[in-house]
Structures are given as structure tokens and as C-alpha cells.
Amino acid sequence: MGAGDILFFLAAAVSIAAAVVAVTDERLLHSVLAFGVFLFAIACAFLIMGAEFVAVAQIFVYVGGVAVLILFGVMLTASRGAQRTVETEHPMWAMVCALVLAGTLIAVAAAYRPATAVQSRAVDVSLLGNALLGPQLVGFELIGLILLASVIAALAVVRREPGR
Amino acid sequence: MMVTLATSVVWAVGLFVVAALSVMLGVYLERKVAGHMQARLGPMRTGPHGIAQTLADTVKLLFKEDLIPGKVDRLGFIVAPLLAFAPALMSLMVIPYARPFVPRDLNAGVLYFLAVPAIGVIAVMVAGLSSANNYSLLGGLRSAAQLISYEIPRSLSVLSVVMLAGSLSTVTILERQTHVWFAVLTPIGFALYIITTIAELNRTPFDLPEAEAELVGGYHTEYSGLRWAFFMMAEYAGFFAASAFGAAVFLGGGNGPLLPPIVWFVIKTYAIILFMMWVKWTVPRFRIDQVMTLSRKVLIPVALLNLAVTAVVMQYV
Amino acid sequence: MLMSQRDAGDLIFILGFALVGVAAPAALLFIGRWLRPSSPGKVKMEPYECGLPQASPPRRLxxxxxxxxxxxxxxxxxxxxxxxxxxxxxxxxxxxxxxxxxxxxxxxxxxxxxxxxxxxxxxx
The missing domain is CATH 1.10.287 (Helix Hairpins)
Known part of the structure; x- marks a missing residue:
């Protein structure tokens, strides 16, 4: 059990704990903070597994963008003492869906066998760049297209309100 | 593992001291520069030429009552200043001080340096949200909106250097500047970096979130004493970090004839710091709509154009 | 061992810096606890609006x-x-x-x- 292994399991444990808090805590602010911790723990896990760039990108995009976006949402809509109410009209169906999803994820994860032995070297940053501009070029451009589509779609929702 | 942890903590504490000292020096310089530019002397009483002024202020803040207003969200209120300061310290980890004497050379160092202030944005918002005060909320929103708007052009400006150097590692970027500074190869990129950094630091002309006439104290209205001081420390430590990073990445860090690298590094860093102070005390403040449109309609297109130009230049370098 | 030794080092460094970044100010606060006065009062607990009583409750915007x-x-x-x-x-x-x-x-x-x-x- 090397240092890396201990850290990985630590990161995993923290991320699970943070996720549980994020989902169950009644105060929205605490929930969002826990979400931020969750994202950071995932980034740490990425780092230990050798994906340096992805780890840093996770901080840049998820903590810097998504968490901020959610906080904006909270700040713009929450009344004082932002409580969360968990209400659904179909608790049984929600439970079924959640169980099915969890089961599927676990089954997929358990069946995964890596094609080659797990590397113990870090993935060099340039490898990613080489892939993006080389073999995965179509994917790269497709991402650009998806980003464009996302902007149009997202702003279409915003457009209906004339800013007031 | 323990050795690495110990090494990192030693580095971190050492850099904390450096950061604290640079904050004290920064605040002192700010007041002196402001004074002289306004045809007055600035602090003169505490110590020779007022050198001990910031120290005195810090001691005073230590003795202030810790006031936590009744209706605040305690977790958020207490965590926010810590969340604001930690990224400033963390960003110091990848800066190559004096060829290349760097705490840790991350392969993705540049992106790390740009990503870590994102945590600071969260801190600002949490401070505004948990303060149970309309003005704090509004100030937090405005400040956060400004911060995220300028993160993109800032990242794009540094991207041009990454292209030229072919690496995301700060040490490699430093080493590639032995013949010519990257500021020379991509002057627009450098100018963009300075402008966007001034905005990211909430300094005039972009300091509307702190405009006293409008928003009292913005997101840190309800903070007093030491907790408020942490926000200040975060700002000035970030100031130092950003200037040091700019000196390393654009101005060639410790490279230079005759003088030892550390001296060159300090000279270049403080050249940037003093330039930003000069701007602060000369230029009037922008309106919030000017600030926001500047980043979207002017700086991002200019940054993208700069990238295109630099990409072409790069093929011939 | 599964994980890369170098990246464990990177992460340890980042966590070390994060730890000091949070602990150092917290330590300062802690030290200050002995130096600070503490005299809570009702008016002090109110949100600050330029010294006037609060004009409006924090509302949605x-x-x-x-x-x-x-x-x-x-x-x-x-x-x-x-x-x-x-x-x-x-x-x-x-x-x-x-x-x-x-x-x-x-x-x-x-x-x-x-x-x-x-x-x-x-x-x-």
C-alpha cells in the first residue's frame, strides 16, 4: 500500500462524504460548499491517477465555473435562510430510478478490465494535445460545435426576459 | 510520503512569511506611492519614513473585537476569508523564483496558477451570501461577475506564452526566455495580462465592488478586525503572486546580466507592482457596465486575435 | 503499487499548501482570541447599513x-x-x-x- 494508494482512497472517501452532505444538508449554502469540496476531492483523485491536466482542468472548469454558476443561482433566488425542501410526488418511482441507475453504474464499473496493465507513469500533458490535434481531431471540432449549440440553447432561455 | 509532506509544509510556511512580508511592503508602498503622487508624504511617523506603519496596523487589527453579526450563516462567514487567502498561497507554489528555484514544478503549472483563483471567486460569493446583508450580497454578486469576466481574457493572454514556449510548466517557460523575453514576442499578450490582472485584483480602475459610496464595503462589509484583514492579505498576496508570475512568464524571471537571479526577479516583480500602483492612483474608476462590456466586447476579441498573430509568429521563431 | 509516485508528490504539495493556507490565518485568529476584547451588544449584531436601522430585509433580487x-x-x-x-x-x-x-x-x-x-x- 503505497502513498499514492492511501491518498487515492482518502480522496475517494472525502468525495463521497462531501457528496452525501451536498445532497442531504438543508441549508443551500452548506450544500454548495460541500459540492465544492466534492469537486476538489475528485480533482485530487485525478491527480493521483496520473491525469495532471484533467485534475487542473477540473478545478478550472468545475470549481471555477460550475460551482460559481450554482452559487449565482443560489444568490439570485434564495430567500433568507435558504432552506431546501425535498418534495416529490412520486417517491417510489424516484427510488426505483435511483436504484436502477446505481445498479447499472456498479455493474459497469465491476466489469471493467483495463486492456493493458495500469500505468504508473503520469500522462504527459503534450499527449493530450497531440491526441486532440491528431487522431481525435474530429472530436475536437465536434466539441466546438457542441459549445456553440450550448450557448445558443442556454441564451435562448435567457433571451425571453428583457433583462429586468 | 512524510518527507514530501514535510517539504511542502516547510515551503508553504516559508512562502506564507514571504507573502505576509510582501503584503506589509505592498500596503506600505501603496500608501507611499499614493501619497507622493498626490503631493504629500504618506505615513511618516511609525518608524523611519513610516516603514513600520503596516506592522502597527496589523497589531491593531489583532486587538480588535471579533464581531460576527447575529443573522449570518456561521459556517460560510468563518470559512470565506480562509477560502480567499488559501488560493493566494497555493498559487505561489508554481512560481519559479530566481532560476528555477521553485517549490514544485507542476507539469500543468500555468493552468494551475490560473485555476486556483477560481476558489477565491467562490470565497467572495460565500462572503456576500452568508453576511445576511443586502449590500454584501450585491457586492458579492458584482465582484464575482467581474472576476469571472476577466478570467477568460487573462487565461488567453497567458496562452500566447504557452504557445511560444511549447509547455505548461513555468520552469520550462522561464528557461525558454534566455534569448528574448516573451513580452517582446507577444507584447499585446503582456499588455492584456497586466490589464486583466488589475481587473482580477479589483484595483482601480476596476474597483467598483469596493466603491465606498455605492456599496459600503461590498462583500466584506460585515467583516471587521482580523477577518477583514485576511481579505486584504488575500488581495495583496495575490497582487504579489500575479506580478511574480508575470515577471517569470513574460519578463524572463531571474535572467539578466551581472546581478544574481534573485535580484533580477525582485526587480522585475516590483516593476510590475509599481506600474499597477501607478495606474491605480492615476486613472479614475470605470462604471460597472463599462467594466463588463470591456471584458466581453474588447478584451476577449483582442486576446483571440493576439493568439492568432502569435501562432503565426511562433512558426517562425 | 498502483499510483504514480510523482503525482502523489504533486498532490501532497498542493494539499500541504492548501493546509497552510487555511491553517495559518486560522492560527492567527486563534492567537487573537486572548488579545481581543469581547463585548457583544444588540446594536452590534444588526446588519450594517451606514449606521441606520436595517431598511429592508435581505430580499430576493x-x-x-x-x-x-x-x-x-x-x-x-x-x-x-x-x-x-x-x-x-x-x-x-x-x-x-x-x-x-x-x-x-x-x-x-x-x-x-x-x-x-x-x-x-x-x-x-
Whole structure:
């Protein structure tokens, strides 16, 4: 059990704990903070597994963008003492869906066998760049297209309100 | 593992001291520069030429009552200043001080340096949200909106250097500047970096979130004493970090004839710091709509154009 | 051992710095506890509004502009990260690389232009 292994399991444990808090805590602010911790723990896990760039990108995009976006949402809509109410009209169906999803994820994860032995070297940053501009070029451009589509779609929702 | 942890903590504490000292020096310089530019002397009483002024202020803040207003969200209120300061310290980890004497050379160092202030944005918002005060909320929103708007052009400006150097590692970027500074190869990129950094630091002309006439104290209205001081420390430590990073990445860090690298590094860093102070005390403040449109309609297109130009230049370098 | 030794070191460094970044100010606060006075009073507990009693309870404010800006920001964030991935190796791909990245940037610039034309970049 090397240092890396201990850290990985630590990161995993923290991320699970943070996720549980994020989902169950009644105060929205605490929930969002826990979400931020969750994202950071995932980034740490990425780092230990050798994906340096992805780890840093996770901080840049998820903590810097998504968490901020959610906080904006909270700040713009929450009344004082932002409580969360968990209400659904179909608790049984929600439970079924959640169980099915969890089961599927676990089954997929358990069946995964890596094609080659797990590397113990870090993935060099340039490898990613080489892939993006080389073999995965179509994917790269497709991402650009998806980003464009996302902007149009997202702003279409915003457009209906004339800013007031 | 323990050795690495110990090494990192030693580095971190050492850099904390450096950061604290640079904050004290920064605040002192700010007041002196402001004074002289306004045809007055600035602090003169505490110590020779007022050198001990910031120290005195810090001691005073230590003795202030810790006031936590009744209706605040305690977790958020207490965590926010810590969340604001930690990224400033963390960003110091990848800066190559004096060829290349760097705490840790991350392969993705540049992106790390740009990503870590994102945590600071969260801190600002949490401070505004948990303060149970309309003005704090509004100030937090405005400040956060400004911060995220300028993160993109800032990242794009540094991207041009990454292209030229072919690496995301700060040490490699430093080493590639032995013949010519990257500021020379991509002057627009450098100018963009300075402008966007001034905005990211909430300094005039972009300091509307702190405009006293409008928003009292913005997101840190309800903070007093030491907790408020942490926000200040975060700002000035970030100031130092950003200037040091700019000196390393654009101005060639410790490279230079005759003088030892550390001296060159300090000279270049403080050249940037003093330039930003000069701007602060000369230029009037922008309106919030000017600030926001500047980043979207002017700086991002200019940054993208700069990238295109630099990409072409790069093929011939 | 599964994990890379070097990256464990990287992470340890980052966590070490984060730890000191949080602990050092906290320690200062702790030291201050003995030095500080403590005299709580009712007026002190009220939110600060230039010394006047609170004019309005913290209320909702809904300016969708802020949210739209944040949305746009996330999109451009992703674009920036991808550019950072491709930038270091750009030189190796020569003209072809320039065209590839150029196409990508053009697509996202289209998004910016769209937002601009729809007057979504204006502030007040």
C-alpha cells in the first residue's frame, strides 16, 4: 500500500462524504460548499491517477465555473435562510430510478478490465494535445460545435426576459 | 510520503512569511506611492519614513473585537476569508523564483496558477451570501461577475506564452526566455495580462465592488478586525503572486546580466507592482457596465486575435 | 503499487499548501482570541447599513443578466481549457494545426458573436 494508494482512497472517501452532505444538508449554502469540496476531492483523485491536466482542468472548469454558476443561482433566488425542501410526488418511482441507475453504474464499473496493465507513469500533458490535434481531431471540432449549440440553447432561455 | 509532506509544509510556511512580508511592503508602498503622487508624504511617523506603519496596523487589527453579526450563516462567514487567502498561497507554489528555484514544478503549472483563483471567486460569493446583508450580497454578486469576466481574457493572454514556449510548466517557460523575453514576442499578450490582472485584483480602475459610496464595503462589509484583514492579505498576496508570475512568464524571471537571479526577479516583480500602483492612483474608476462590456466586447476579441498573430509568429521563431 | 509516485508528490504539495493556507490565518485568529476584547451588544449584531436601522430585509433580487454571464463564462472556460491542452504542441502541427485550432476558435467565436448580436453582452 503505497502513498499514492492511501491518498487515492482518502480522496475517494472525502468525495463521497462531501457528496452525501451536498445532497442531504438543508441549508443551500452548506450544500454548495460541500459540492465544492466534492469537486476538489475528485480533482485530487485525478491527480493521483496520473491525469495532471484533467485534475487542473477540473478545478478550472468545475470549481471555477460550475460551482460559481450554482452559487449565482443560489444568490439570485434564495430567500433568507435558504432552506431546501425535498418534495416529490412520486417517491417510489424516484427510488426505483435511483436504484436502477446505481445498479447499472456498479455493474459497469465491476466489469471493467483495463486492456493493458495500469500505468504508473503520469500522462504527459503534450499527449493530450497531440491526441486532440491528431487522431481525435474530429472530436475536437465536434466539441466546438457542441459549445456553440450550448450557448445558443442556454441564451435562448435567457433571451425571453428583457433583462429586468 | 512524510518527507514530501514535510517539504511542502516547510515551503508553504516559508512562502506564507514571504507573502505576509510582501503584503506589509505592498500596503506600505501603496500608501507611499499614493501619497507622493498626490503631493504629500504618506505615513511618516511609525518608524523611519513610516516603514513600520503596516506592522502597527496589523497589531491593531489583532486587538480588535471579533464581531460576527447575529443573522449570518456561521459556517460560510468563518470559512470565506480562509477560502480567499488559501488560493493566494497555493498559487505561489508554481512560481519559479530566481532560476528555477521553485517549490514544485507542476507539469500543468500555468493552468494551475490560473485555476486556483477560481476558489477565491467562490470565497467572495460565500462572503456576500452568508453576511445576511443586502449590500454584501450585491457586492458579492458584482465582484464575482467581474472576476469571472476577466478570467477568460487573462487565461488567453497567458496562452500566447504557452504557445511560444511549447509547455505548461513555468520552469520550462522561464528557461525558454534566455534569448528574448516573451513580452517582446507577444507584447499585446503582456499588455492584456497586466490589464486583466488589475481587473482580477479589483484595483482601480476596476474597483467598483469596493466603491465606498455605492456599496459600503461590498462583500466584506460585515467583516471587521482580523477577518477583514485576511481579505486584504488575500488581495495583496495575490497582487504579489500575479506580478511574480508575470515577471517569470513574460519578463524572463531571474535572467539578466551581472546581478544574481534573485535580484533580477525582485526587480522585475516590483516593476510590475509599481506600474499597477501607478495606474491605480492615476486613472479614475470605470462604471460597472463599462467594466463588463470591456471584458466581453474588447478584451476577449483582442486576446483571440493576439493568439492568432502569435501562432503565426511562433512558426517562425 | 498502483499510483504514480510523482503525482502523489504533486498532490501532497498542493494539499500541504492548501493546509497552510487555511491553517495559518486560522492560527492567527486563534492567537487573537486572548488579545481581543469581547463585548457583544444588540446594536452590534444588526446588519450594517451606514449606521441606520436595517431598511429592508435581505430580499430576493433576480437579475438574470448575472446568470447569463456565468453561463457564458462556463462555455468559454471549457474552450479555454481545450485551447490550453492543444497550445503546447501547436508548433509541431504546423499549418494544419493552425487551421484545426482556428476552426475550433471560430466556432466558439461564433457563439460570442451570437451573444453580442442578441444584445446579451450588455450590462444594465
Amino acid at each position: 433576480f437579475r438574470i443578466r448575472y446568470y447569463a454571464f456565468a453561463l457564458l463564462f462556463v462555455i468559454f472556460d471549457v474552450e479555454t481549457v481545450l485551447l490550453f491542452a492543444s497550445a503546447p504542441v501547436l508548433k509541431r502541427f504546423g499549418a494544419a494545426g493552425l487551421w484545426s485550432v482556428g476552426a475550433f476558435v471560430a466556432l466558439v467565436t461564433l457563439a460570442l458573436v451570437y451573444a453580442w448580436r442578441m444584445h446579451l453582452l450588455e450590462w444594465e
